[in-house]
Amino acid sequence: MPLQEALEAIDAHNAQDPNHEEVNGNKVPKELLYSQRMTQQLLHFEPEASEALQIAARAQHICRWKSPRDAYPQDRVGYLKWREDLKKMHAELTGSILEGLHYSKEAIERVRFLIRKKMIKKEEESQILEDVICLVFLQYYFEHFASKHPDEKIIDIIQKTWSKMSPKGHRSALKLPLSERTKDLVGKALA
Structure with missing residues (x-):
């Protein structure tokens, strides 16, 4: 195979x-x-x-x-x-x-x-890959990353990450098993 x-x-x-x-x-x-x-x-x-x-x-x-x-x-x-x-x-x-x-x-x-990743937002599989990258970051790496930076910087990064994602990616991100702190930061970023 x-x-x-x-x-x-x-x-x-x-x-x-x-x-x-x-x-x-x-x-x-x-x-x-x-x-x-x-x-x-x-x-x-x-x-x-x-x-x-x-x-x-x-x-x-x-x-x-x-x-x-x-x-x-x-x-x-x-x-x-x-x-x-x-x-x-x-x-x-x-x-x-x-x-x-x-x-x-x-x-x-x-x-x-x-x-x-040249055609994000313009090419379906490129967008899927970007969504998956963002989902993996949010689920597994965000918490550790966020612990090293002030909330303002983290909120800005969430907003930038969110803008790279598709609506399907957004829906999936909101279903991830995130900590309360991460949910709070995501909520502030999306407000």
Whole structure:
């Protein structure tokens, strides 16, 4: 099964992440965990997701630790450059994996296109991927992130995240099992 082989190859790369998160008492490579959460959320959000979309979701942060944020200037320009370079790196590495599995050039370009997230709001699968990214962030990473910043900044980030999402994404976000503090911040952001 080519899809399963592709997902396993992506997982093999992400399993090398030296950073770990603890889940149920077990240490798991951070990007491996993230990629599995992406797949789980995608299949819940869009059960009929195409093969290209499933691969793009799984590879969204492939080997992200190899390009640390602190290697770039700590300003908005540096942040945007880091994000753009990451998208290119993720797309190229995933493309190389798919080439090794003999995917067609068209299939590889489709996955690269989705990973680069160029057509959010204009292209259905790009929007689905963005919704899933936002849902995974809100469910698994938001609480920790929010604990490090003042509420005003967090409310602004929620508003920016919300603006990237579709109405279907909004409905799904409001059904997530969020903490009371997160629900409160989301409520303030959407007021």
